Amino acid sequence: MRFGAGKGxxxxxxxxxxTRHSSGFDQFCSMLQSAEGLSILDMSGAxxxxxxxxxxxxxxxxxxDIIGTMQQQFGQDWFxxxxxxxxxxxxxxxxxxxxxxSFDGALVWDALQFLTSPLLEDTVAQLLRVMRPxxxxxAFFNADEKATRIPIYNYRIQDAKTITQVPRGGYQHCxxxxxxxxxxxFERAASLKFFLTRDHLREVIVRR
Amino acid sequence: MSSSSRSFEPEPMVRGxxxxxxxxxxxxxxxxxxxxxxIDGEVEGTVECHEHRxxxxxxxxxxxxxxxxxxxxxxxxxxxxxxxDKIDLKKEAKLVGDIKTSRIVIEDGAYFKGSIDISKSxxxxxxxxxxxPVQAAPQPSAAPAASPAAAPTR
Numbered sequence: 605m606r607f608g609a610g611k612g613x614x615x616x617x618x619x620x621x622x623t624r625h626s627s628g629f630d631q632f633c634s635m636l637q638s639a640e641g642l643s644i645l646d647m648s649g650a651x652x653x654x655x656x657x658x659x660x661x662x663x664x665x666x667x668x669d670i671i672g673t674m675q676q677q678f679g680q681d682w683f684x685x686x687x688x689x690x691x692x693x694x695x696x697x698x699x700x701x702x703x704x705x706s707f708d709g710a711l712v713w714d715a716l717q718f719l720t721s722p723l724l725e726d727t728v729a730q731l732l733r734v735m736r737p738x739x740x741x742x743a744f745f746n747a748d749e750k751a752t753r754i755p756i757y758n759y760r761i762q763d764a765k766t767i768t769q770v771p772r773g774g775y776q777h778c779x780x781x782x783x784x785x786x787x788x789x790f791e792r793a794a795s796l797k798f799f800l801t802r803d804h805l806r807e808v809i810v811r812r
Numbered sequence: 813m814s815s816s817s818r819s820f821e822p823e824p825m826v827r828g829x830x831x832x833x834x835x836x837x838x839x840x841x842x843x844x845x846x847x848x849x850x851i852d853g854e855v856e857g858t859v860e861c862h863e864h865r866x867x868x869x870x871x872x873x874x875x876x877x878x879x880x881x882x883x884x885x886x887x888x889x890x891x892x893x894x895x896x897d898k899i900d901l902k903k904e905a906k907l908v909g910d911i912k913t914s915r916i917v918i919e920d921g922a923y924f925k926g927s928i929d930i931s932k933s934x935x936x937x938x939x940x941x942x943x944x945p946v947q948a949a950p951q952p953s954a955a956p957a958a959s960p961a962a963a964p965t966r
Contacts, residue, residue, distance in 0.1 A: 643927075650901075650924035655916060659930040666927040 619755035622769040623762065627799040628807030632742045633764040635709060636661050642708040645734070647671075647715055653760040653768075654711075666707070670715045671756060671772070673698050682776060683720050692723045700730040707735050713759040714744040714805075716789075718776055725789065732792055732812055741793075741810040745781040748804035754778040781806065835871040849880075852887070862896075870904055883913075885922075892926075 636642065642663040646654050649669030658665040677695045678685040685691045710731060719727055731741060746754055756776055757769035781789070783798060790796055790810050799807040830848040833839060837853035845861035852869030858877045859866065866880035872887030883895045885905040893899060895913040903921035912929045 650918050650922065652916075652918045655918065655928055659928060662930075664927055664929050667924050669923075669925065672923075 618773070619757075619771045619775070621771060622757075622803075623766060624769070624801070624803065625765055626767050626807060627765075627801075628742050628744070628809055629761070629767055630765045631797070631799075631809050632709065632711070632740055635740050636663060637764070639708070643706060645702075645707045645710040647711060648713050648759040651758065651760050653762070657761040657763075666702070668699065670699055670712075671718070671758075674715070674718060682718070686720050686723045692726070695723065696726060696730065699727070700734055702734040704733055705736040708739045710735055710739065710741040711759070712741055712743040714746070714757065716743055717745045717779055717781060718756075720779070728789055729792075735812040737812055738794070739812045741808075741812070743808045743810065745786065745806045745808065746778045746804065747780075747800060747806040748778075749780050751778050751780075751804070835869065868905075877909075896931075 636644070636658065640662050642661075643666065644658050644663050645666050645668065646658070647668050647670045648654065649672055650667040655665055655667075673695060674682070677691055677698070686695075712731065716724060716727065735741060753775040755769075756772050756774055758772050760768040760770055762768055786798075786806070786808060787796060790808075793810045793812060795811040797809040797811075799809075801807060830850070831845055832850040833853045833855070835852040839853070839855045839857070841857045843849070843855065843857070843859045845859075845864060845866075847861070848865045848867070849859070849861050850867040850869060851859070851874060852871045854873045856875045859874070859879070861880040863881050865882040865884065866878060867884045868874055868878075868887045868889060870886040872889075874887065874889045875891055876889075877891045877894070878889070879894045881895065881897045882900070883893055883898075884900045884902070885893075885907060886902045887904075888906040890908045892909045893907065893911050893913075895911075897913070898915040898917070899911055899913045901907060901916070901918045901922040901924060903919040905919075906923040908925045910926045910929070911924075912931055914931055916928060916930070918924065
């Protein structure tokens with residue numbers, strides 16, 4: 605895992621809104637379509653698009669804006685703040701405060717790539733705790749080794765194969781996660797499936 | 813009156829009477845209303861207006877479970893919200909709690925943390941109020957919505 609250097613101050617030049625095909629979400633949708641009455645966690649904050657899509661299948665959706673919590677807790681010294689035990693503790697107190705085995709699916713989007721060790725591992729452990737055995741998690745990771753900063757997005761579902769990435773202001777230094785680091789990060793999961801996109805995004809389906 | 817308080821025009825009355833709790837009013841306990849109710853102050857406890865509309869104003873700070881036919885939220889709520897017909901979260905709304913409703917509209921900028929249960933059985937019930945024009949949600953500024961009823965995203 606390679607970490608970017610320096611502080612993650614937001615940039616003024618706004619990135620464009622992107623609409624893209626997602627094989628990982630397509631696979632996640634197969635689960636939504638194949639069962640009824642599921643509980644789904646969406647970690648991109650509340651949005652009409654995601655709520656309408658998930659509840660349209662008759663499922664229950666829970667919203668938790670993990671990036672928003674990061675912005676509140678970590679401020680400008682994004683990665684440095686995470687190393688402070690008190691800040692990391694506050695973040696975990698406000699995130700994923702659900703009972704064990706609450707969800708059949710979790711849409712984590714790209715939030716995990718903005719966390720550093722050991723808070724990253726603690727957050728993944730919390731995620732796996734709130735997921736039921738067999739539940740699926742969809743997570744995205746930057747796959748461009750040369751990138752140093754990436755925009756922060758909200759993720760909005762357009763249809764079963766398409767998502768829109770809406771910029772939410774600013775860029776953040778990025779970390780590079782390869783297959784090996786992701787396998788290690790999710791070593792407690794039952795299985796992992798990778799999709800590498802043309803726009804340097806590694807989509808991962810994690811089965812609890 | 814606080815200089816930071818926001819002016820607020822309650823929704824027009826649909827039918828029957830309408831009651832309001834102003835922004836300088838604090839209530840602790842149970843509120844039962846048999847007419848439309850607007851809350852713009854502080855409430856701690858429970859609020860029930862079955863078959864009627866409940867509006868939470870922009871200055872409201874509510875720590876209560878809410879039940880109504882339709883709930884329109886501009887202010888801050890900590891508690892579970894149950895609407896037989898519709899919940900409308902406006903852009904300045906902040907809601908921490910679980911939602912149970914037939915329909916939901918979330919405007920761009922609204923903060924919500926909790927779960928949403930869409931109750932299909934409630935949706936099948938005939939509306940208690942006469943038919944009204946559909947209230948159009950503001951159009952998204954950045955992303956198209958997923959469904960015709962969808963409102964902008966955050």
